Amino acid sequence: MKITINEAAVKINDAQSIIIAPHVNPDCDGLGSTLGLYHALIKKGHKVRIFVDDDIPEAYHILPGWEIFERPVQKIDNVDLFIVLDAEPERTGRVREITDAPILNFDHHRSNTKTADFLYLAPERAATGEIIYELLTALDVDMDHDIAMSIYTAIATDCGFFRYSNTTAFTMYTAGKLLEYGVKPNLISEALEEKKYADLKTMADVIYSIELHNGGAIAVASADKAVMEKCDSTEGFIDCVRIIKGVDVAVLVKYADEALTRVSMRSKKTDVAAVAENLGGGGHIRAAGCSLNMPLDEARKRVIAAISEAMMEKQNVD
Numbered sequence: 674m675k676i677t678i679n680e681a682a683v684k685i686n687d688a689q690s691i692i693i694a695p696h697v698n699p700d701c702d703g704l705g706s707t708l709g710l711y712h713a714l715i716k717k718g719h720k721v722r723i724f725v726d727d728d729i730p731e732a733y734h735i736l737p738g739w740e741i742f743e744r745p746v747q748k749i750d751n752v753d754l755f756i757v758l759d760a761e762p763e764r765t766g767r768v769r770e771i772t773d774a775p776i777l778n779f780d781h782h783r784s785n786t787k788t789a790d791f792l793y794l795a796p797e798r799a800a801t802g803e804i805i806y807e808l809l810t811a812l813d814v815d816m817d818h819d820i821a822m823s824i825y826t827a828i829a830t831d832c833g834f835f836r837y838s839n840t841t842a843f844t845m846y847t848a849g850k851l852l853e854y855g856v857k858p859n860l861i862s863e864a865l866e867e868k869k870y871a872d873l874k875t876m877a878d879v880i881y882s883i884e885l886h887n888g889g890a891i892a893v894a895s896a897d898k899a900v901m902e903k904c905d906s907t908e909g910f911i912d913c914v915r916i917i918k919g920v921d922v923a924v925l926v927k928y929a930d931e932a933l934t935r936v937s938m939r940s941k942k943t944d945v946a947a948v949a950e951n952l953g954g955g956g957h958i959r960a961a962g963c964s965l966n967m968p969l970d971e972a973r974k975r976v977i978a979a980i981s982e983a984m985m986e987k988q989n990v991d
């Protein structure tokens with residue numbers, strides 16, 4: 674059932690014991706939104722625990738309170754509300770199994786499956802962090818540095834540090850307000866953009882692998898088994914692909930195992946959320962992904978075909 678931000682605030686005010694979780698394979702929007710809301714609700718006197726069914730990448734340890742996250746192990750009783758952020762409840766992994774509490778879901782993904790008991794879905798928002806900012810305003814929370822830093826990081830990372838097309842006046846306004854609480858944008862971007870020497874060298878292999886298709890409208894980079902074995906993080910790899918002149922859709926295919934390939938897509942015109950959804954994944958119009966149960970070479974061909982088809986059908990969005 675869809676609800677308004679004020680109705681969501683009432684649900685939260687009425688709950689004493691709350692669990693919050695972002696999606697598996699967490700990003701800074703999921704983790705930062707969870708921490709921003711966590712710090713705010715603790716301040717308001719709620720009993721809150723935060724869970725993520727995954728490891729938290731080392732670079733994200735700049736988020737204040739990242740070490741408070743617990744892994745789901747056993748069932749937890751007497752929970753009044755389970756808040757899911759930045760994805761639908763199915764994507765929280767085993768966190769879904771530790772509580773039977775009603776689910777309140779905040780998300781900005783158009784592909785949200787709408788299975789939560791209560792859903793606030795805002796696809797026009799660049800990040801779930803923006804939604805959390807709205808929510809904290811509705812909850813009349815006294816903003817502080819840790820809340821601001823968590824939400825700022827969530828917003829900044831989901832809009833490519835204010836470069837992607839999802840960046841709106843509201844994005845800039847919210848980020849600007851958060852800076853008033855001592856957030857240092859340079860420290861956040863430096864910490865998130867830095868790469869290990871070995872990973873940067875590996876990036877060269879990935880750049881070398883880039884192929885152009887459809888007259889240069891599609892660019893595909895491959896991170897094969899050898900690459901994945903020697904690098905810790907593929908963060909930022911796809912950005913090298915998307916900056917190629919004339920490219921509409923940038924693709925990174927990554928080896929997971931012999932029968933599983935992960936695919937990330939970024940676009941300037943084509944609706945890659947639709948492409949990803951057809952392949953069992955999801956995301957946003959200009960940033961989406963999926964996992965394919967097939968070897969890397971086959972997955973690469975499959976994705977190129979799917980994107981070419983979408984381009985032919987002119988499912989372009991301005």
Ligand SMILES: [Mn+2]
Nearest residue numbers: 702759801831
């Ligand atoms: Mn997000």
